Amino acid sequence: xxxxxxxxxxxxxxxxxxEKEGYKGIESIGVKIGKASGVxxxxxxxxxxxxxxxxxxxxxxxxxDEIPVSGFCxxxxxxxxxxxxxxxxxxxxxxxSFRLETGRELDVCEMEVFE
Amino acid sequence: MKVxxxxxxLEANDRIAAENRKLFNxxxxxVINLMSAPGAGKTSLIERTITELHRKLRIGVIEGxxxxxxxxxxxxxxxxxxxxxxxxxxxxxxxxxxxxxIVDLPLKDLDLLIIENVGNLVCPAxxxxxxxxxxxxxxxxxxxxxxxxxxxxxxxxSALILNKIDLLSYTNADLEKIKKDSLSxxxxxxxxxxxxxxxxxxxxxxxxxxxxxx
Numbered sequence: 042x043x044x045x046x047x048x049x050x051x052x053x054x055x056x057x058x059x060e061k062e063g064y065k066g067i068e069s070i071g072v073k074i075g076k077a078s079g080v081x082x083x084x085x086x087x088x089x090x091x092x093x094x095x096x097x098x099x100x101x102x103x104x105x106d107e108i109p110v111s112g113f114c115x116x117x118x119x120x121x122x123x124x125x126x127x128x129x130x131x132x133x134x135x136x137x138s139f140r141l142e143t144g145r146e147l148d149v150c151e152m153e154v155f156e
Numbered sequence: 157m158k159v160x161x162x163x164x165x166l167e168a169n170d171r172i173a174a175e176n177r178k179l180f181n182x183x184x185x186x187v188i189n190l191m192s193a194p195g196a197g198k199t200s201l202i203e204r205t206i207t208e209l210h211r212k213l214r215i216g217v218i219e220g221x222x223x224x225x226x227x228x229x230x231x232x233x234x235x236x237x238x239x240x241x242x243x244x245x246x247x248x249x250x251x252x253x254x255x256x257x258i259v260d261l262p263l264k265d266l267d268l269l270i271i272e273n274v275g276n277l278v279c280p281a282x283x284x285x286x287x288x289x290x291x292x293x294x295x296x297x298x299x300x301x302x303x304x305x306x307x308x309x310x311x312x313x314s315a316l317i318l319n320k321i322d323l324l325s326y327t328n329a330d331l332e333k334i335k336k337d338s339l340s341x342x343x344x345x346x347x348x349x350x351x352x353x354x355x356x357x358x359x360x361x362x363x364x365x366x367x368x369x370x
Binding site for chain 1: 158307340
């Protein structure tokens with residue numbers, strides 16, 4: 042729902058980086074979006090295309106790496122990875138004493154830039 | 157040329173939130189970020205909280221709404237410093253909006269600042285604004301399926317206010333299910349059953365809140 046804010050933050054990070062390092066343009070930006078981050082990839086792509094116009098990232102395309110929800114349950118000593126966007130208990134034993142290891146990512150990873 | 161730029165996308169927001177937090181700490185003001193769906197009773201809870209605590213604490217309010225000044229007018233009537241933020245179209249308050257708003261608040265003369273977020277069960281939970289604690293309201297009439305449908309807000313909040321508890325017998329909502337699901341998402345969640353209309357449970361909430369304000 043707040044993908045426009047996310048797209049603007051993304052653009053801000055990319056612009057600051059290019060300004061600091063002296064790059065003139067961006068061809069692509071690679072991001073990791075966790076399935077439990079609350080951000081929809083399609084909406085983010087749409088928002089990014091709208092906000093990039095007139096910026097250093099005007100020609101950039103967004104490459105989204107969707108990260109599944111995974112974690113470790115200390116009760117049944119189980120590493121798990123699930124398709125769901127959210128889990129409330131360990132998918133094997135049903136206990137709630139698990140910790141999420143991936144799925145909440147909202148990170149920029151790499152950019153393809155030119156001088 | 158490919159370059160590695162590993163950064164949290166919300167880093168810019170988090171940076172400004174940390175700045176706000178510093179300003180709040182320096183001024184000695186405790187800040188809560190109050191979130192809920194539209195119509196759950198955020199402004200009513202703030203009114204009740206002010207009425208209960210204004211002799212004990214100096215309180216200020218920031219009102220976040222997409223449009224309109226109705227909420228700020230309600231608070232102003234109580235003689236409390238209030239700033240209205242209109243987000244235009246944004247579905248949540250972010251750290252920068254708060255950073256700009258607090259310039260107009262007498263922070264040094266406040267003990268407690270209540271930030272009323274935009275009515276929305278989704279996005280406000282994602283954006284820190286520099287608060288000491290997030291508090292959410294779920295009104296009984298919204299139904300008992302909400303914790304599992306909107307888990308993030310329940311996980312991020314320190315306290316859950318179950319408002320409109322006086323209407324419980326008129327709905328199909330299962331109070332125990334709400335509590336059980338909320339606690340399974342967040343075992344440390346402090347739960348208060350209140351009615352802003354009748355005043356039920358307000359004293360428990362305000363006593364707890366007051367105990368947190370240094």
